[in-house]
Amino acid sequence: xxxxxxHPSTLSVQEGDSAxxxxxxxxxxxxxxxxxxxxxxxxxxLIIDIRSxxxxxxxxxxxxTLNKTAKHFSLHITETQPEDxxxxxxxxxxxxxxxxxxxxxxxxxxxxx
Amino acid sequence: xxxxxxxxxxxVTEMGQEVTMRCQPILGHNTVFWYxxxxxxxxxxxxxxxxxxxxxxSGMPKxxxxxxxxxxxxxxxxxQPSEPRDxxxxxxxxxxxxxxxxxxxxxxxxxxxxx
Numbered sequence: 001x002x003x004x005x006x007h008p009s010t011l012s013v014q015e016g017d018s019a020x021x022x023x024x025x026x027x028x029x030x031x032x033x034x035x036x037x038x039x040x041x042x043x044x045x046l047i048i049d050i051r052s053x054x055x056x057x058x059x060x061x062x063x064x065t066l067n068k069t070a071k072h073f074s075l076h077i078t079e080t081q082p083e084d085x086x087x088x089x090x091x092x093x094x095x096x097x098x099x100x101x102x103x104x105x106x107x108x109x110x111x112x113x
Numbered sequence: 114x115x116x117x118x119x120x121x122x123x124x125v126t127e128m129g130q131e132v133t134m135r136c137q138p139i140l141g142h143n144t145v146f147w148y149x150x151x152x153x154x155x156x157x158x159x160x161x162x163x164x165x166x167x168x169x170x171s172g173m174p175k176x177x178x179x180x181x182x183x184x185x186x187x188x189x190x191x192x193q194p195s196e197p198r199d200x201x202x203x204x205x206x207x208x209x210x211x212x213x214x215x216x217x218x219x220x221x222x223x224x225x226x227x228x
Contacts, residue, residue, distance in 0.1 A: 034216065043204065043219040044156070089156060100169065101146075101217060103156040 002027045006104025023090035024072040030092040080111045115139045117220035131193040134223045138207030145188045146206040195227045
């Protein structure tokens, strides 16, 4: 069945350093890849997404890269700040009638001041 | 800033009781999803609807869970009878469908504790 694997499960970085979270998907028909950030006790919030017709997308300090051949995509956060501390979820979906998101298991990011 | 709303935000109940959770999707969104989040299982998709019709509820325990959309502004998730293992945060999400619009927007969740 469809599956998304996410690594690492926890990540601790020093403020100002970069953080990278990686996801691998199994369904080769997947063509939409969002990333959600979930702060403690809050709802998951979309922070960036990428579609299969592009290889990279940036939004200020965050970027996502996609390698369709290898079926993996990554979230890059540069110049990390303490407020980046949260759980990050990747997801994959195919652009068909289902529109179902398959989520990774989450990465708990801690940015140390 | 339109948002998905959910009620109640917190619910404590005893085993065997019925629990009803409600969700109001963003106006104009025609796809509604129900997720359950626990520490062990992450985000699990329970069921989802498009244009009020159920599309997939394979993630939901059929014997005790039921999901409905009585109208376009209300989705409900019921558990009857509830069990301690149902304790989790239940999120509703909605999204517009059409072209490339797959983005889902989450509600604040209902934190359920079954004693």
